[in-house]
Structures are given as C-alpha cells and as structure tokens.
Amino acid sequence: MNYCETCRLAVEGEICPVCGDDFLRPIHGKDYCFLAAKEEMWAKMLQELLQNNHIPAVLLPTLGAGISLKSGQTEQYQIFVPYEGLEQASGLLQMVFGDACPENEEANDYFPA
Numbered sequence: 001m002n003y004c005e006t007c008r009l010a011v012e013g014e015i016c017p018v019c020g021d022d023f024l025r026p027i028h029g030k031d032y033c034f035l036a037a038k039e040e041m042w043a044k045m046l047q048e049l050l051q052n053n054h055i056p057a058v059l060l061p062t063l064g065a066g067i068s069l070k071s072g073q074t075e076q077y078q079i080f081v082p083y084e085g086l087e088q089a090s091g092l093l094q095m096v097f098g099d100a101c102p103e104n105e106e107a108n109d110y111f112p113a
C-alpha cells in the first residue's frame, strides 16, 4: 500500500487515482488517510466515536482544502484517521451509516426452499 501526501490517501497502485501523482511512498501506520466526508454534525459525531475507540481522528472542512464544491452543496468535513486505524474506522463507519438504507425490506421476499 502506498500513500499520496497531496491527497492524504492510501493508494493501492503506483499512481494516485485522485491527483495522478506517481511519486508515492510506502504508507506508514501513522499516516493520516481519508476516511469519509460528512456534514458537520455527523463528522463531529463520528470523530467522537472514533476517539472513544482510541482512533485519533481529525476533521478538515472541505472548503479551503483545495476541493471545489458544487453550488448548493452543504459544507462537509473530511475525516482522516491514521492508516493503522483505518480498517477499524471503516468498520465503525459501516456500523453507524451502513444500515441507514431503508430498502433492505426486499430481503424479506426471499424464502429459501
């Protein structure tokens, strides 16, 4: 796994898919990686949850971070966690936001023979 210092992103290949940088270096456990972007309320809730799980998450507002927002979009915060906590953080993210989808009812239509 490599690390793009420009995007703060864990990259699987040799070239960053976001900025096209090919001067990536091997990732370290302490490197902050992009986890998710959420509205302020959710971002802060998530940060607290992560910190409760000993993952030192940091928030950055997307404005001023070099990312252009589409007009009408609410301001979001990017959440970063150290690479060594990324997997656990993804799991927590899934737990909190993963089953917010109300369309799981279709599963009830499936009857095993």
Ligand SMILES: [Zn+2]
Pocket (backbone or CB within 6 Å): 004, 005, 006, 007, 008, 009, 016, 017, 018, 019, 020, 021
């Ligand atoms: Zn990049």
